[in-house]
Amino acid sequence: MELLSDCRNFIRGRKDMSEQRVKRDPEGTRxxxxxxxxxxxxxxxxAGARVDAIASAAGTNERMLYYYFTSKEGLYVAVLExxxxxxxxxxxxxxxxxxxPADxxxxxxxxxxxxxxxxxQWLSLVNNENLHEGRYLERSxxxxxxxxxxxELVRVTLERGTAAGQFRAGIDPLDFYVTLVGMGYYIVSNRYTIDAFTGRNYAEKPRQEAISAMHLDMLLAYLRPAS
Incomplete structure (x- = not known):
């Protein structure tokens, strides 16, 4: 019984020390x-992530995790944000x-x-959230x-190009930004299936450089005013 009591006291002491550390450094804990x-x-x-594993890896306890983020889903949204x-x-x-502007x-x-x-990591999280049809990001x-x-940075750059006569007018900056990101995203997120399907590995630097140059030519060709 005395040994059991000692073990309980030890565990309680470790828990108290952990909580004191959290109180001293709340931002670090978060x-x-x-x-x-x-x-x-x-x-x-x-679905597969475990709250106890997260708390253990963070050097804290599950109670503090729920204190900061309310729930596992709340923590997931915070990670995405x-x-x-x-x-x-x-x-x-x-x-x-x-x-x-072109540069x-x-x-x-x-x-x-x-x-x-x-x-x-960014790609894995985005792909996972797409499996959830974006329902958790909608909470943010x-x-x-x-x-x-x-x-806004894209908008200003497009307007500078239009004012200089280098870009055509009327380009939606959000549509252009989404297109630009999508070009790079697809090649990276689907690199394994593209390799398996086509035999071309876009993880190799020469392949990356070649397709990036093609994408830039396509983007800038789209931006040029009609002759």
């Missing part, structure tokens, strides 16, 4: 939970104002396509806020 959840959701999706915000923030910080489009496209290639009120600066 960040660690998000990082651990991103790993779990990437590997196992929403953080992922999209990071993606959009990176592009919105690009300084394209001093570049000729600015090239820089933006290359930046986005590189990010897609370098972040397989922050996504439009994250996307708006990037679309």
């Amino acid at each position: 960040r660690r939970i998000l990082e651990a959840a991103t790993e779990q959701f990437t590997k196992f999706g929403l 953080a992922m999209y915000a990071q993606f959009a923030e990176r592009e919105a910080k690009l300084d394209l104002s001093g570049m000729p 600015a489009i090239r820089e933006l496209a290359r930046s986005i396509w590189t990010h897609l290639r370098d972040n397989p 009120s922050r996504l439009l806020e994250a996307l708006s600066p990037v679309v």
